[in-house]
Amino acid sequence: MSVDILVNPEKGAIYVNGFRVLLRHAYIFQSMKREMERLVGASAGFLFHKAGKDASLIVPVENGSLESSVESLTWLGLGKYTLKKENKNRIIVEARETPFSTGFVKKFGKRKTPFCHYIAGVLEGLAERSTRRKSRCVEISCVTRGDDKCRFSIEIEDSPSNWDFDEKPHPKQSGNLVPYGGVKLDTNKGFYMLKGWPELIVPSSFYFTIREEGKKIMGDSITGIISLSASEWYKKVSKLLQLYIFILKEFTTFSTKRKMWQKFLDQYYSRIWGFGIAKIITMDKNEIIVRLFNSGFAETYIEKGVKTSKPVCDAVRGYMMGWGNLFFGEECSTEETKCIAMGDEFCEFVIRKS
Ligand SMILES: [Zn+2]
Ligand SMILES: [Zn+2]
Numbered sequence: 001m002s003v004d005i006l007v008n009p010e011k012g013a014i015y016v017n018g019f020r021v022l023l024r025h026a027y028i029f030q031s032m033k034r035e036m037e038r039l040v041g042a043s044a045g046f047l048f049h050k051a052g053k054d055a056s057l058i059v060p061v062e063n064g065s066l067e068s069s070v071e072s073l074t075w076l077g078l079g080k081y082t083l084k085k086e087n088k089n090r091i092i093v094e095a096r097e098t099p100f101s102t103g104f105v106k107k108f109g110k111r112k113t114p115f116c117h118y119i120a121g122v123l124e125g126l127a128e129r130s131t132r133r134k135s136r137c138v139e140i141s142c143v144t145r146g147d148d149k150c151r152f153s154i155e156i157e158d159s160p161s162n163w164d165f166d167e168k169p170h171p172k173q174s175g176n177l178v179p180y181g182g183v184k185l186d187t188n189k190g191f192y193m194l195k196g197w198p199e200l201i202v203p204s205s206f207y208f209t210i211r212e213e214g215k216k217i218m219g220d221s222i223t224g225i226i227s228l229s230a231s232e233w234y235k236k237v238s239k240l241l242q243l244y245i246f247i248l249k250e251f252t253t254f255s256t257k258r259k260m261w262q263k264f265l266d267q268y269y270s271r272i273w274g275f276g277i278a279k280i281i282t283m284d285k286n287e288i289i290v291r292l293f294n295s296g297f298a299e300t301y302i303e304k305g306v307k308t309s310k311p312v313c314d315a316v317r318g319y320m321m322g323w324g325n326l327f328f329g330e331e332c333s334t335e336e337t338k339c340i341a342m343g344d345e346f347c348e349f350v351i352r353k354s
Contacts, residue, residue: 005075005201011294012270012277016076019058020204022296023077023183023273025197026099027107028315032210032229033100033115034108036218039225043217045117051209052121057165058203059126066091066130070123073190077200078119079150080190091154093123098150099191099200101143114142116150127154128161135161183272194272208300211312223314230318231325257327258283265290275316276347285353288324292316292347294340301341311339313347324351 006015014021036044059076061069070081070093079098085091100116114120116139124137134157141147183194191198207226214222258280265278275296282289297313300306311317317336324332333354338344 007271007274009271010277012275013294013296014201014274016058016201016203017060020296020299021058021201021274022204022206023192023194023199023201025194025199026102026191027197028229029118029200030100030104030107030115031232032225033117035225035229036214036222039221040218045113047210047213047217048117049121049124050213051206052118052123053125053128053163054121054209055118055203055206056122056125056129059122061126061130064130064132066127069126069130073122074187075185077185077192077198078122078190080188089156089158091127091156093152093154094149095119095190096149097143097189099198101150102189102191102198104144105146110146111144113145114139114150115144116142116152119150120152123152123154125163125165127156128163129165129167131156132161133157134159182267204296204299207297207312207315208304208306211314223310226314227318227321230315231322232318254283254285261323261327281348285328287353288320288327288351290320290349290351292349295347298339298341298347306341307343308339308341310342311336311347312341313339316347317349320349320351328353330354 004015004017007013008015014023033044033048036047059069059072067083070083074080077099079095081093081095083091083093098116098119100118104111104115120137120139124135127135127137135154136157137152137154139150140153141149141151143150183192183199185191186193189198191200193199211222211226214225261283262280265280269275269278269292276292276294278290278292280288280290292313295313295316297315301308301312313336317334321332321334324334331354332351334349334351336347336349338346338348340347
């Protein structure tokens with residue numbers, strides 16, 4: 001098992017085998033993908049499949065062993081898998097649940113088609129890199145359809161892979177190999193659990209792929225979907241947090257609120273989720289300004305040298321909107337006014353009562 005997870009609290013960053021990663025709530029991806037399906041149908045599945053295949057690059061394939069790399073997925077919070085080789089060209093991989101299928105039926109009801117395209121993409125990537133042959137992975141049964149397990153079928157062709165993957169080791173990062181504060185790996189399920197909710201690790205490049213490829217099929221709607229799926233989390237999932245904010249709102253002074261929120265940002269954004277370092281700059285009864293340094297959502301843009309004219313940290317904007325709504329007790333507008341992907345020194349979010 002060679003998954004090397006490092007947390008660097010000074011950068012607010014987490015690295016897996018040298019790749020910048022983010023820890024994200026599983027349900028965010030479920031609602032994000034459902035929204036995309038509503039808009040563009042099956043293309044959403046292809047998009048998540050592609051993002052999964054790219055994401056597989058953070059898992060090393062040692063001695064060409066697919067078994068050991070599939071085992072490593074547990075350490076990314078992607079679930080726990082068993083592998084059955086049917087013949088030299090066909091492998092079945094199964095899991096009792098994946099981050100995409102867990103809790104799905106209860107929340108959204110049964111669906112007709114499999115949902116875990118991201119996992120199929122990850123498995124396809126691992127198969128292709130370990131065999132160096134063209135591979136194809138599809139999910140053949142899925143818990144979201146009411147099946148007992150999620151099952152993936154990997155077909156390995158005889159022809160060599162033409163996927164242009166770069167197997168060079170990523171530069172080592174500094175940091176401490178520490179357990180996430182408050183996060184525990186449930187080794188039975190293969191998920192990270194944070195206050196009872198499943199979380200998983202995705203590479204920072206996930207957001208680049210989803211956003212940039214998503215734009216090609218659904219235009220700017222993709223930015224709204226990414227940000228809404230993050231803000232919805234506050235509305236629907238986190239009742240506990242709402243109570244906490246209610247107490248803050250009713251019984252404390254503004255400066256206490258600010259301190260408590262800052263503490264939350266230090267702990268969750270920087271040490272648990274790996275978003276970067278967030279600082280509250282202004283906070284009064286009409287406006288909140290938060291700066292985010294070293295945004296994990298913009299990292300891939302910087303790495304690839306892709307400069308944009310628009311900000312890219314839609315997920316953080318969504319979170320900020322969620323916070324703003326809770327703090328002000330009414331709908332508010334949130335804008336990312338500066339972004340490191342546009343060449344700014346930091347990302348900046350302005351939350352206003354609307
Ligand atoms: Zn599934
Ligand atoms: Zn940004």
